[in-house]
Amino acid sequence: MLIKNKIPITCLGARIGILSGSFDPPHLGHKLLAIVAMKTKKLDQVLIIPCAAHPNGKQLSKFEDRITMCELTFLEFKNISISRIEEKLPFPNYTFQTLELIYKSYPQKKIFFIAGSDLFDDINKWKNIDKIKQLATLVFFNRENVYQQAKSRLIREKIYSRNLQHLDPKVANYITKNNIYS
Numbered sequence: 001m002l003i004k005n006k007i008p009i010t011c012l013g014a015r016i017g018i019l020s021g022s023f024d025p026p027h028l029g030h031k032l033l034a035i036v037a038m039k040t041k042k043l044d045q046v047l048i049i050p051c052a053a054h055p056n057g058k059q060l061s062k063f064e065d066r067i068t069m070c071e072l073t074f075l076e077f078k079n080i081s082i083s084r085i086e087e088k089l090p091f092p093n094y095t096f097q098t099l100e101l102i103y104k105s106y107p108q109k110k111i112f113f114i115a116g117s118d119l120f121d122d123i124n125k126w127k128n129i130d131k132i133k134q135l136a137t138l139v140f141f142n143r144e145n146v147y148q149q150a151k152s153r154l155i156r157e158k159i160y161s162r163n164l165q166h167l168d169p170k171v172a173n174y175i176t177k178n179n180i181y182s
Contacts (some may be wrong), residue, residue: 013044016106018136019114020049020086020098022058023066025175026073027166029116033141034080037114041139046080046114047102055092055127063087065180072170096128099135111136 017037023030026048034046050066060066067082074080085101086093095113102111113136120140123129132138167175175181 014108015041015043015045015110015112016102017041017043017046017112017114017139018049018099018102019046020051020095022054022060023048023050023070024061025066025167025171025180026050026070027171028168029166031073031168033114033116034074034077036141037112037139038079041112043112044079046077047083048074048080049083049086049098052087052089052093053091055094061180065174065178069171069174072174073168075170094127096126096131096135099132103135112139113137114139114141116140117142 017034019030019034019037021030030048034048037043038046048070050063050070051060052063054060067084070082074082086098089097089101099111099113102109113132115138117140123138126132
């Protein structure tokens with residue numbers, strides 16, 4: 001079910017995981033992170049939220065391509081949904097703004113913000129980190145324990161040399177067919 005703010009909620013459960021990022025490209029590490037978070041934190045739903053634009057000006061692939069690649073990556077999971085919420089928010093958009101909108105839309109839900117441990121060291125540099133902590137429970141997973149080589153930058157470098165092994169085959173096919181990262 002798609003509702004007014006483009007926040008897909010297809011479950012009646014009370015526990016929502018948020019996995020946001022550039023997803024440029026979404027890779028098997030993202031997929032495993034969502035699955036591990038769902039299982040270990042007993043989440044009813046995980047929302048995959050690609051950023052529309054990077055707040056620090058980092059150049060990204062087209063938003064529509066990243067949305068499509070996320071849809072392909074998580075296609076077989078009924079409790080994992082792709083949200084376009086960030087394209088509706090003003091630029092620059094920060095994590096706390098996305099979480100505020102989700103929280104205001106669903107104040108009865110328990111929100112878990114899912115991230116790889118590589119982000120933990122910089123957490124105090126995040127804009128309005130105290131607000132983020134009020135809105136969501138922060139959950140960090142050790143990247144080495146979930147998927148050792150899961151860094152989008154490294155995976156993009158491999159894609160340039162046509163090494164697509166860290167991607168869902170449907171995403172690898174989409175990248176090749178549409179000449180993304182060429």
